[in-house]
Amino acid sequence: MIDRPTAPWWTSAVVYQVYPRSFADSTGDGIGDLVGITSRLDHLQRLGVDVVWLSPIYLSPQADNGYDISDYQAVDPVFGTLEDFDRLLAQVHERGMRLVMDLVVNHTSDEHPWFVESRSGKDNPKRDWYWWRPAREPFTAGEPGAEPTNWESFFSGPTWTLDETTGEYYLHLFDRKQPDLNWENPEVRAAVHEMMRWWLDRGVDGFRMDVINFISKHPELRDGPTTGTGGLGNGFAQFATGPRVHEFLQEMRREVFAGRTGNFLTVGEMPGVTWEDARLFTDPARGEVDMVFQFEHVSLDHGPGGKFDPKPLDLRDLKASLGRWQTALGETGWNSLYWNNHDQPRVVSRFGDGSRESATALATVLHLHRGTPYVYQGEELGMTNAPFAGVDDLRDVESLNHFHRAVEAGQDPEAVLTALRAMGRDNARTPVQWTADHEAGFTDGTPWIAVNPNHTWLNAAAQYDDPHSVFHHYRRLIELRHTRPVVAVGDFTMLLADHPHVYAFERRLDDVRLLVVANLHGTEQTVDLAPEWAGATAVLSNTAGHDVDASRAILQPWAALVLELTGGQS
Known part of the structure; x- marks a missing residue:
């Protein structure tokens, strides 16, 4: 268990994700860039975050907005230059923050020189850097059903594309322009390690690793159960958390980070990971990653047809899920905490009602769990889904x-x-709403994706001087994590697990106790409290709509309340 004296720096840190394309545009071309990010660092410093995580800025054909990389050691001109990056990094460090890069090494772009060589011929030295297979017998290449497996891509259609040059298929779990690297090949791993060291030598402070639990496939590449979509199947069990993934991550830690001085952060995005898996991945003694992004809680509103068949969230399911992860990683390992990122719709529209109160209630619940919180750009303003x-x-x-x-x-x-x-x-990729002005202050030109019309009233400038704003509520939550060890490393106990609308839990460290009670519903709720909380100090509230007496709390819609007991207080 992580305790206060030995707790790593990131237990009391908050990470802010920047999606560069949509953050701030300095050139007027409608696309965010590195100079634009640098110009808005004061916003992040004012918010109080500790780490900036940059989504990919590498050279890319932009088939998947930069998650298809054609050169890992070059900045895409749409975002600026390597010199622009160096200035951004220096400014981040000057403000006392760290910068983490996005590491996308399950796949590359099909325009990466490695793949260009690999597809040039079956005898090319880099042929085995990617997954190539002949047509399935007795089919002829190009016929329906000839793909080596029946797997369906995350972006629809087969995971295999026929390459006419050699008459074989290459694997791509995502877009056809994102061929999967073959991590079974030690040359691939060595090339990735060399690239990572290059960025660390440049001064970056770690990596967020995209779908990193996909890097180990079962070499047999068997068919998956048919899902009913054009006869395609689900191959997830064949490529998620495969047989050598722990070996690969341990090797990465040794080859890239061993012997370096510095406070680095590594977080692995791992779709489908279980808490049992996560305990292994994040156990410090194993030397893999510091924390993982898991997807259990953001899959609870997926219907039978998947994410595009949504169903209403049952709060009891959410409490059961997050509570299970809190308990499972309480003794060994560490949680990451997030509602939003570049792949998720806006939580205030998804689990809230779009209001300031629901934005701040959801933030209160998340940030006071045990783990490292992640704030996605605009979340601290209460940005909503787009119409x-x-x-x-x-x-x-x-x-x-x-x-x-x-x-x-x-x-x-x-x-x-x-x-x-x-x-x-x-929904996550509409431009950040800085002001009420033209295009929300994001660009002087035409943005690559439309600005949300509600920027005329929902924007950063309107919130800076409003102490009741979403922005200032996030500031206070971040300050609580920085100043109260109970938030960073205290024990977690879920309360009212069966209540359909109220999310409540207790944090405890030594003689300090925090009670978090939030009404995540649009109607007033009354809940019973233990008598000792009647004498507690109110540390934080998002609304005046609450009342606490000796036995109960009356919470107005979307009200969140944090109470503290210390020492002999009762």
């Missing part, structure tokens, strides 16, 4: 592929759009 009028307003490859395939399969276009408006990734 996309039609498919032409969408930009995300996943959403566009889903729309076209669903409509081709006979689904009602408007019903498909309704689901995309609720759950599509473009």
Whole structure:
């Protein structure tokens, strides 16, 4: 168990994710860039975050907005230059913050020189750097059903694309322009390690590792159970948390970080990871990663048809999920805490009602769990999902592929759009709303994706001087983590597990106790409290809509309250 004297720095830290394309544009081309990020660092310093995580800025054809990389050691001109990056890094460090890069090494772009060589011929030295397979017998290459396995891509369609040059198929779990690297090849691993060392030598402070539990596939590449989508199947069990993933991550830690001085951070994004897996990945004694991103809690509102078949969230399911992870990683390992990122719709629209109160209530619940919180750009303002009028307003490859395939399969276009408006990734990618001015102060030009019309009243400038704003509530939550060890490393106990609308828990460290009670519903709620809390000190509240007496708390809609007991206080 992590205790106060030996707790790593990141137990009391808060990470802020920047999606560069949508953060701030300095050139007027409608796309965010590194100079734009640098110009807004005062916002992050004012907020109080400790780490800036940059989504990919590498050279890329932008088939998946930068998660398809063609050169790991070059900055894409759309974002600026390597010199711009160096200035950004220096400014981040000057403000006492750290910078973490996005590491995307399950796959590259099909325009990466490694893949260009690999596809040039079966006898090329880099052929085995990627997953190549002949057509499935007795089919001929190019025939329907000839793909080596029946797996369905995360972005719709088969995971295999025929390469006409050699007549074989290459594997891509995502877009066809994102071929998967073959980590079974030690040359691949060595090349990745060399690249990581290059960035650390440049001064970066760690890596967020994209779908890193996919790097070890079962070499047999067996078919998965048919899902009913065009005869395609689910191959997840064949490529998620595969047989050598722990070995690969331990090797990475040794080869890249061993012998270096510095306070680095490594976080692995791991779809489908279980808490049992996570305890292994994050056990400090094993030397793999500091924490993982898991997806259990953000899958609870997925219906039978997946994320684009959403269902209402049952708060009891959310408490059971997050509570299970709190307990499981309480003795060994560490949690990451997040509602939003570049792949998730805005939580204030998803689990809240779009209001300031729901934004701050959800933030209070998340940030006072045990783990390292992640704030996604605009979340600290209460930014909401966007009112996309039609498919032409969408930009995300996943959403566009889903729309076209669903409509081709006979689904009602408007019903498909309704689901995309609720759950599509473009919701997270509309520009940050800095001001009420033209294009929300994001750009002087035409943004690559439309600004949310509510920027005229929901923006950073309007919140800086408002002590009741979402921004200032986030500031106070971050300050609590920095100043109260009970928030960083205290024990966690879930309360009212069966209550359908109230989320409550206690944190305890030595003689300090915190009680967090939040009404995550649009109606008033009354809950019973233990008598000792009647004499507690109110540390934080997001609204005046609460009342506490000797036996109960009356919470107005979306009210959140944090109480503290210390020493002999009762």
